[in-house]
Amino acid sequence: xxxxxxxxxxxxxxxxxxxxxxxxxxxxxxxxxxxxxxxxxxxxxxxxxxxxxxxxxxxxxxxxxxxxxxxxxxxxxxxxxxxxxxxxxxxxxxxxxxxxxxxxxxxxxxxxxx
Amino acid sequence: xxxxxxxxxxxxxxxxxxxxxxxxxxxxxxxxxxxxxxxxxxxxxxxxxxxxxxxxxxxxxxxxxxxxxxxxxxxxxxxxxxxxxxxxxxxxxxxxxxxxxxxxxxxxxxxxxxxxxx
Numbered sequence: 001x002x003x004x005x006x007x008x009x010x011x012x013x014x015x016x017x018x019x020x021x022x023x024x025x026x027x028x029x030x031x032x033x034x035x036x037x038x039x040x041x042x043x044x045x046x047x048x049x050x051x052x053x054x055x056x057x058x059x060x061x062x063x064x065x066x067x068x069x070x071x072x073x074x075x076x077x078x079x080x081x082x083x084x085x086x087x088x089x090x091x092x093x094x095x096x097x098x099x100x101x102x103x104x105x106x107x108x109x110x111x112x113x114x
Numbered sequence: 115x116x117x118x119x120x121x122x123x124x125x126x127x128x129x130x131x132x133x134x135x136x137x138x139x140x141x142x143x144x145x146x147x148x149x150x151x152x153x154x155x156x157x158x159x160x161x162x163x164x165x166x167x168x169x170x171x172x173x174x175x176x177x178x179x180x181x182x183x184x185x186x187x188x189x190x191x192x193x194x195x196x197x198x199x200x201x202x203x204x205x206x207x208x209x210x211x212x213x214x215x216x217x218x219x220x221x222x223x224x225x226x227x228x229x230x231x232x
Binding site for chain 1: 118151156157158159160161205207219220221222223224225
C-alpha cells in the first residue's frame with residue numbers, strides 16, 4: 001500500500017510569490033492535516049480537514065489556506081511568501097479525525113524562500 | 115494550555131546500550147493520547163509507539179517501550195539495545211481533541227537528537 005505522498009519534494013520560491021503543496025493520503029483515510037516544521041523545531045499544526053471540511057486551524061496568518069478534494073487529497077496554499085515561511089511542510093493522514101490514534105506522515109515538502 | 119516538554123536537546127549513546135528519552139506533558143483533558151515519532155534526516159515522521167490516557171499497561175513495540183507515569187505527567191521513551199540506525203530526531207507528541215467531530219491536532223515537543231556511537 002502506498003503511504004502518504006507529497007509533492008513536490010523540494011521547492012525554491014522568491015519572496016512575495018505563491019506556492020501550492022500537494023498531499024495524497026493513504027487510501028481509505030479521510031482526514032488530512034498539515035504541519036510546518038521550521039529547522040530545529042517540532043512541527044506546528046496548520047490545518048486539519050476531515051471529510052472535505054476544515055476541522056481545525058492553527059495560529060497561522062490568512063496567507064495560509066488549504067482545501068480537501070472529493071478523493072481526500074489536499075492542497076496547501078501559501079500566498080505572499082516570506083523568508084520565514086521556509087520550512088519542511090508535512091502532511092499527515094488518518095482514517096478518522098485522528099482522535100483514537102496518530103497520523104501517518106509523508107516525507108514532506110521542503111520549501112525555501114529566497 | 116496543552117504542552118509537551120522535552121528537556122534533552124541531544125544525547126549520545128553507545129551502540130547496544132539502552133536509552134531513555136524524557137517527555138513531560140501538560141493537559142487538562144481526561145482523555146488524550148501520547149506518541150513518539152522518529153525523524154531521520156530524510157524528514158519523514160515515523161510513528162513508533164502510542165499510549166492512551168486510559169491504558170493501564172505501558173505500551174511496547176519491539177525495542178520501544180513507553181514509561182507512562184500519569185500522575186507525574188511523563189511519557190518517557192525507552193529504546194533497548196540501541197542500533198546505529200536509531201540515530202535521528204525523536205519527538206514526543208500529544209493528541210488534542212475531545213470528540214470525533216473536533217479537530218484532533220497533534221502538538222509536538224521540541225525534540226531530542228539521539229546519536230548512537232559504534
